[in-house]
Every structure is written in C-alpha cells, then in structure tokens.
Amino acid sequence: MTDDQRHSGRRQDRSRVTRLAQMLMSALTVGAVFGAATSLVNGISHSYADLESRAYTTSGWSIAEIVSVLLDSGWAWAGLAVAVGWLITRAGESHPTALAQGAAAGALALLAATTAYSVVDTIRTAEHFSWYGAEPLVWWITSVIFGAPLGAVGACAKRPGTIGLLARLTVPVGATVQMIVLPPGRNEVVETIGKTIVWTVAAASIGFIVVRFLAERELVRRRR
Template identity: 75%
Template sequence: MKVLVGALTVGAGFGALTSLINAVSHHYADLESRAATTSGVSAIEIVSVLVDSGWAWAGAAVAVGWLFTRVGESGPAALARGAAAGALALLAAVAAYSVMEVARSGEPLSSWHQEEPLLWWVTSVVFGAPLGVVGACAGRPGVIGLLTRLTVPVGAAVQMIVLPPGRNEVIEAVGRTVVWVGAAAVIAFVVVRFLGAERRRHSPAGVESL
C-alpha cells in the first residue's frame, strides 16, 4: 500500500508540474513572431523542454523505483516492487498531465482520459516497469549498481544527440548544453564514488573488517 500511494503521489505531482511549466512557457512564448520562432528563448522555456523530455519522464520512473525499494533489499520482491512503482508512477503522471491539460482548455474534466493517446498509457506500463526495476537496482553495490545509476544521465545525453527538444535551434542548443553538462557531472560523480567504494572494499582495512 505504501508503494502504491507513494508511486501514485510522486507520479501525479510530476505530471501536474510538467503541465504547469508547459503552460507558463507557452504563455510567454510569442509563437506568431518569426523572430521568436527561429531564435527566441527564455529560461522557463528551457525548463519546459527539459522537464517534458523523454529522459526526464524515464528518470521519474527510475527515481520512484529507487525510492520505494528498501535499502539493501534484493531479489524478486524488490524487483517486483520497483516495477510496480515505476509503472504506477508514469500512469499517474500521464493522468495528472491529462487532467491539467483538460482543465486549462476549459473542456469537461470527465474527458481527461481522452486527452492523451492510448500510446502514452501503454508506454507508461511497457517502459515504466523496467525503468522501475532499474531504480530498484540502483542501490546495489558492484557493476550492476553502477550501470543502473548511469542509466538516466547516459540516456539523457544520448537523447540530446538523437532527438534534442525545442522549437528552434537556439533552444535546442541551450537545452543540449545544459543536459550534457549535467549528465557529465552526474556520470563523473557516480563513477568516482563507485571507484572509491571499490578501493575501500578491496583495501587491507576493508578486508580485515569483513
């Protein structure tokens, strides 16, 4: 029950916040201006394209899978809990995003479930479950833990190459730079921390403590 409520709460908060940021961004963007369309940029718009990117939604599922798995827990139960948390979080995020979009458009709230295509609901489960498992493994020691902790920053960096977000080249360039710098910093931190932990584990003092 704790996993259910927690995953739904975090997911709904993320979806609602994403919709709200998008709304503010669109409000201040002059999409009818040629100059704004080709080169206009604002801080809130950068935040919008980053939060509403695929890697951010994937990161939310990974984070929830990590949050609702007990420290040191492993085995099928932990993986199942992570999978359920990741899928539920993304379903709640899509639902909250849909409700916010319907509310902003002035349409009846009863139509919220029709706001987003069926594809996004299916994707929430298909990708949310394995991403939640990744999060459940993020606290593990060794190579598995390292690889799972690198999933989000590496995925974010790759997306900036394959599909950078933004409505013009300036926003794409700024967003790409922000994500690459952030991803590089996170990757460096994770790798350095992993190497330090491995060094301590294999040091004479670490062996004696065992």
C-alpha cells in the first residue's frame, strides 16, 4: 500500500467519523427543539384555559390548545423519529448502514425530546425533577424501544419500490388510525378540530405520496 492510499484511507475514515458526529448532533438538536417546543406550547395553552368556567370546559378552545394537542400526540412524536431517520440518511447509502444510522438517529431524537420536555416542564412549573425517578426512566426506555425502529422506517423512506412507499405512508396512516382509536382533546370541540386537521393533512399526504409513487413507476416503465 502506497502513502497516497494510506492518506486517502485516513481521510475517508475521518470523513465518516465527522459525518457520524454531525448526524448524532442533528438528531439530538432536532429532538431537543421539538421536546422543548411541545412543553412551551402546552404551558401557553394552559394559561389560556379557563377550566373553572363550565362553558369553556365543555366547548371552549384556543389556537394554542389545538397546536398543543397536535404536538403532544403519539403520532407526532413517532413522526419526529421517522423524520429524523429520513433526514440524516443519504440516498446512496448501503441498506444496512442506512438502517443503523436511521435507528440510532430516531432513538437519540426521542431521547433528546423527552429530556428537553421534562427539563422545560420543570423550569416552567418550578417543580423538582428527579433524573433517576421511575417516570423519566420509563420514557427514556420507551424512546429507545420505539425510536430505533421508527428511525429505521425513516431511513427506508428514501428507498424506491414498495418498501419506500410503505415507509413514507407510516406517519400519515398512523396519525389517521390514532384519530380513530385515541382522538385528542379534552372536549368534543377540541377533539373535532384536532381530528379534522389531522385527517385533512393525512389524506393530502397519502394522496401526494401515492400519486408520486405511481408517476415514478410509470416513468421507469416508459424508459425501459
């Protein structure tokens, strides 16, 4: 092996390490911003809520509360892991490498999000936060258990074919199902607004994804 080959190999190794570090930092940053934003929006929505009023309790709502309901839903947190897995994966990456990177990014994003959410909640409410308590530990374990496969799904979203299509449909279909099984909101008005927004965006997303997939397949067929 020549000196030039050794230097080239070292540069490639450094490049891989640098990219891995950037990937991890991106996942942590996006997750932390999402978690902190969710906590802050929850706080704002609570400040507008007049829960002592019977009318507000049964039919009242605010824009902040709707945003809070959307951000603090299970599908949104799952979508965070999928989105991060998609963002950090290069289209030309080998499949095993892409899956590993997506899984790591998804888990890290949810870990950062749950941590940031807890920290901001603690600061906002001036309550004591136990890093070693049962509840934070449960959420961190849950973040890894669900974040890793969801991040891998995000990595698959850039793949062509049926696997890529199913990966891209995961979040809108999951959001639609959650609105049926576990709709958000503390009263019927908030629940109806939340379901309408999610179903509308999900339907538009599913339509766009399927139409684009069919158009790409047709283009490939014509080129053959």
